[in-house]
Amino acid sequence: MKVAIIGGGAAGFFTAISCKTHNPGAEVVILEKSDKLLAKVKISGGGRCNVSHACFHIPTLVKFYPRGEKQLKKAFGFFNTKDTVKWFEERGVLLKTETDNRMFPVTDNSQTIIDCLLNETRRLGIEIRKRSTVSSIQNGSDSFELMVNREPFIADKVVIATGGSPKLEGFNWLRQLGHRIEPPVPSLFTFNMPQESIRSLMGLVADPVTIRIQGTKLESTGPLLVTHWGMSGPAALRLSAFGARILNDLNYQFKVQINWLGSIKEEEARQLLNELSENIGNRKVTNKNPFQLPSRLWMFLLEKVNIDQQVSWNNLGKKNLNRLLNVLLNDVYQVSGKTTFKEEFVTCGGVSLENVSMRTMESNKCPGLYFAGEVLDIDGVTGGFNFQAAWTTGFIAGKLSSHMN
Template structure:
């Protein structure tokens, strides 16, 4: 059976729904369908942000917002000047969903439930009479005269315009390659580091504000680091994994990191502080109380790792021990052996080469009436609502320029 539409959107996720709704709001006469391969739509929205849906981030300045995108920074500057995080807040408010800002800048629905976003999208598609079809796994896409033809397991479709919003789907990338597009090989982004080290073995749950760098690269990061049962996580590590997605993949996830547990205090300044303590607290034990903004447990672990026993007093610190302690505090070396990814929050670096897309319209430069929205293209961001913002922006731009 052949079904005919003006526009078909492949992918029933955040980008697909947002694009469809914006298209029909601007062009009510268009006949639009969303095809989803799974049995339910918006499944990634449901589990995102721990089931709360991290809709966007409270960074309202386009030139600042682009800095959160390891891939796509240059290309998104123009689009963000048209539809930025503030526009997202307004759009959802106009559709009955109020958002709130958390301390770290992430924005969630006031309801604290991703179901609110799902309900908003489903209600809008029903009101606008957008056809939503599930269980439609694609077999082929091809151009026939002025129309696109799509074959799924159960149906044939024709449409004047096709929008691919399928996220990181290797099967669709293969189809897009047969249309002549280049796919930048996908590699994982946003992962934690697997580290076995006696210094952190007993410290899961301890966090610190740090700066981290990867040995023999230019990769650096600052922010909160969380010690876990398997190694290290937290924003400082996740940022490093996003910006270093390609480099760390080439290293097969075997590399050395250096951590400054005192964040912005360098070796020289920390040594001065330690020498003052040696004089002022001569009779006190070094390991007992952290003189810096790190927990006592972490301090004690680094003291012991410096070859200083638990009973050693400040007055008895040797020059070598002092030097070891400075080094452990400001330049601790850790060996990373592998990575752990969060399955539900999985983000991929890779996708359709950005040079082959017109970012004023989100249309393919190779094929007229073929468009892309969301993570199918080689754009990805660090954690915090930025990947969703790319979905909203690309969907809005596309809908405004059909």
């Protein structure tokens, strides 16, 4: 029994380990085209590796996946966040949960996760071949013939764990085997705002804000990060994921509307400002920020609506008050383009989930061929969800590919 796993990333390693664990007699080989293993694991979470997310209720967990929500419900029934925590703990890697529910190794070092996965492959006797490019797969009657570095390689089962591809051509070899490919477009990207002066506040975090994309139903609430390019942080990244196809169709030219007060509505905000004017009316608007906004942001917004920094609250006037309320609740910025960080590239798109059984991860177009990870049309928002999908699909694909039909 020989199983070839194409791809030496998180999903590929987890598949291989699951495969060998469930069938110790199987010969399991990881084929990685580059000379780097677990490259995304290394850089994830700023080098700390965001292993998963502390959401243990499956119906809630699947809501974090713009693509794959319905199908993952089945898959998480076999292996979910609880299982991930237990799996790593049993191998001596303790995870911790941060205030935003992201989970990291207690060492705060992605090398801990890499070492754990490499140690498991060594312990189980899994072969790893780097610089091994698979150029084609031929499906025989009871086996597969892969061309690896122009040499034939025969396997009983094959698992594809090659990750996402930014271009449709990257999936041609899988289309040739009869699979439908959902065209890849970027997910999880920064909103570029080259014409907007708010970029001068780079490094500033406002939390919570509600951000909407004008002309669509897309809306997100959470922390927003102002960057050198424009806007990022969980609130913007979540929108980029759920709106991946819509924003691609708009050619990344659109307007965002921001409520800097999060979920506070106009009536409540107006009442707060009126009370402030009555109680401390003689203080300057620059010295008293009623909504606990970052001071740099407060000053920026006052300047944006031309409110004199020397004016006191009781001299603000109705016109200025309305302008201030409008910029706090309905601030608008033009987005022109995106920035995707190549190393952490996440795609919306890949092998259609209609072609895959989520109970086994086996192709229904090509029996004996399995899929795991981002090669599938599954992607999550930022916060450990993409790794959780990799562990889950890898576990199932490894388990079910490890036995002869």
